[in-house]
Amino acid sequence: MSAPLNINAPRFWRTVERSDAIGIGRAGGLQRVALSDDDKIMRDQFVTWCKEAGYAVTVDRVGSIFARRAGEAPDLPPVVIGSHLDTQVNGGRYDGVLGVLAGLEVLRSLDDQRIKTKRAVEVVSWTNEEGARFSPPMVAAGAFAGVYPVDWVLGLKDDDGIGFGDELRRLGYDGRAPVGGRPLDAYFELHIEQGPELWERNIPVGLVTKGYAVRGTVVEVMGETAHTGPWPMDKRKNALVGAAMLAVAVNDIGWQFHASAGKATPSRLVAWPNKPGILSDWAQVTCDFRHLDPQSADQMKALMLAQLPELAKRANVEFKVVQEWVFGNERFDPACIGLLREASSRLGVPSIDMASQAGHDAYHVSKVAPTAMIFTPCRDGITHNNHEFADLERTLPGVNVLLNAVVARANRV
Amino acid sequence: MSAPLNINAPRFWRTVERSDAIGIGRAGGLQRVALSDDDKIMRDQFVTWCKEAGYAVTVDRVGSIFARRAGEAPDLPPVVIGSHLDTQVNGGRYDGVLGVLAGLEVLRSLDDQRIKTKRAVEVVSWTNEEGARFSPPMVAAGAFAGVYPVDWVLGLKDDDGIGFGDELRRLGYDGRAPVGGRPLDAYFELHIEQGPELWERNIPVGLVTKGYAVRGTVVEVMGETAHTGPWPMDKRKNALVGAAMLAVAVNDIGWQFHASAGKATPSRLVAWPNKPGILSDWAQVTCDFRHLDPQSADQMKALMLAQLPELAKRANVEFKVVQEWVFGNERFDPACIGLLREASSRLGVPSIDMASQAGHDAYHVSKVAPTAMIFTPCRDGITHNNHEFADLERTLPGVNVLLNAVVARANRV
Structure with missing residues (x-):
């Protein structure tokens, strides 16, 4: 068995700091609601990073962005890592953002270390996880899982009567790719805990087994x-x-x-x-x-x-x-959780099992693919608030766990 | 003593019906909030009527419109009749509207009957009585009475952050006339009761002695x-x-x-x-x-x-x-109330004394001029609702009382 892998921590955190500057809200926070002008700037930045690294970018009809690092066996379903880049109106800098940028960093780290995987590895940024502008939340992941019809999502209106589909077109993110309907080998999502337990107990990784x-x-x-x-x-x-x-x-x-x-x-x-x-x-x-x-x-x-x-x-x-x-009735996949647990153990990263109290895109995806989530610490559990805080030191172990679990899963034939 | 005068009832009601067509809201009602496009259409219509009849029209700095029928003694303070042409967002057709159009009809009836008065008689439409868009209500009459500084009124913002003064400019009603600061001999306002008493008891006129x-x-x-x-x-x-x-x-x-x-x-x-x-x-x-x-x-x-x-x-x-x-702490002027009572009596119109439960422009004006109000019946007291209802038959006696009281007051030297 080879030594456990590590991501490029400073590069990862630079992407987080770049995100911090897009859609600045109250001091310390972000106001980057779904399909706003700032959401477009962040999307463009994310797409630029992905294309510069040579990943194939596709956008589906509800605006979710997929970047694919090819695998050796192109016909096998991919391993997907994802979360969201939109925020609440008084949101923090880490909720969702860490998960997408951790996914990007996993792909880049595989490149750095010239690791080939049998399965393609994708990173996805789901549209409108927060539901801060268009209700309900997690709507694009829901559409991917067949929970919501695509046309219904495109017809959603914000409080000013502006349509979801119209905003996608305005921002140039009305993609052509079908929404869902293709098999995923597995889905992993890293997210801040949004509760105080990891921070207070100084444990870097929570393995999410189920939801409230x-x-x-x-x-x-x-x-x-x-x-x-x-x-x-x-x-x-x-x-x-x-x-x-x-x-x-x-x-x-x-x-x-x-x-x-x-x-x-x-x-x-x-x-x-x-x-x-x-x-x-x-x-x-x-x-x-x-x-x-x-x-x-x-x-x-x-x-x-x-x-x-x-x-x-x-x-x-x-x-x-x-x-x-x-x-929140979802139960996550024991095999995927097992890979995360194994990676934690190999890396010597302490972890505990947890239940998620918040909703996540992973809930919907779990209906169509084996799914697991990693929680990372956020200070005092404060979230949906500009005082939300996470740091590289406490986040890094979780991203390394993600990297190793994904490699293990993607090498599998 | 000459016979009591009567207005031209069909002409009066035609002006009400014209108003019914401007700013149509839910069935039966109006949505003609202050300084909206529809408010401008109604203002323009009112100004046109006044100018066609030969009255001198002035607009003050907060957009209130005064139309003056000259008196024999130009130096004497005028008798003023007024109310408002703006409505709530789910407003009726009569609240405020009847008072302004009754005032116009009084002036026109004086012309018809070639009655000269010593004092000029004016009709005024106050801006933003309802406060449905810009809070507080009765703001222009308040500024006229010195309760609110003019610049403060012009700086008010609606819920979308749009300014009172900016909207006046956009609609061309940012007048030059100073706000208040000139003596009025008396102020009369006719208004629907906004309570059920007159309608239920079938009494056409309420003499308002005070407010809640x-x-x-x-x-x-x-x-x-x-x-x-x-x-x-x-x-x-x-x-x-x-x-x-x-x-x-x-x-x-x-x-x-x-x-x-x-x-x-x-x-x-x-x-x-x-x-x-x-x-x-x-x-x-x-x-x-x-x-x-x-x-x-x-x-x-x-x-x-x-x-x-x-x-x-x-x-x-x-x-x-x-x-x-x-x-609502205001007490109305006994002499002005007396003139209304006398006119009712001469016309054989039954009346009762009442207290007003709603706020009215007259409350503010009463601080700077002798003031009285006439209430007319509205069905079941329903108001601020598209089911608000009044009819010519029940309104006419009040307008005739207004006409005769105004003539009596305006002839006084």
């Missing part, structure tokens, strides 16, 4: 406009009041499950007309329930649904669930 | 962004949750005062980033308290303020009152 169960809903509230002044309380149908009551109820459910690390979030509330002087006749609340135990997640959501009639009565409005989604 | 006390506040909520997934409940500072708790509390205060016809409204709630997947670190709630008794209105607001520390603790956020306003 997530139950999402969008609830619409129907009321009636009227004048803020004369309209009597007992005739009011202020949709904003109904939405606020629902938001408070959802938060309370989170507290009910706090002891078992459950979370419930009203993450978004919009109302119309939402102006001084007039009662709103429409509102919408996005509700998110998460629990390690899928039954508890179901129970949290059921508790919310069970309260709707009572809240409807209190606020004199009507509620309607207009969107629902589920993720 | 209004206490407005904008409360800001400061939290911290974090990931909807992993971030534990006990570390969360979701500003949206704090805002929702506040909105529910404000609504509850309204119910506490329901028996004495008090109203409390969370009318507007905005949050940032307000996206799925991330907790919001900022939110803002507009709170509105109204009561006939000013002390009760103060008490309602105080109850809200007293709850902020407890709510801040529950939601783990900080609250800050960033804007406060007061109106």
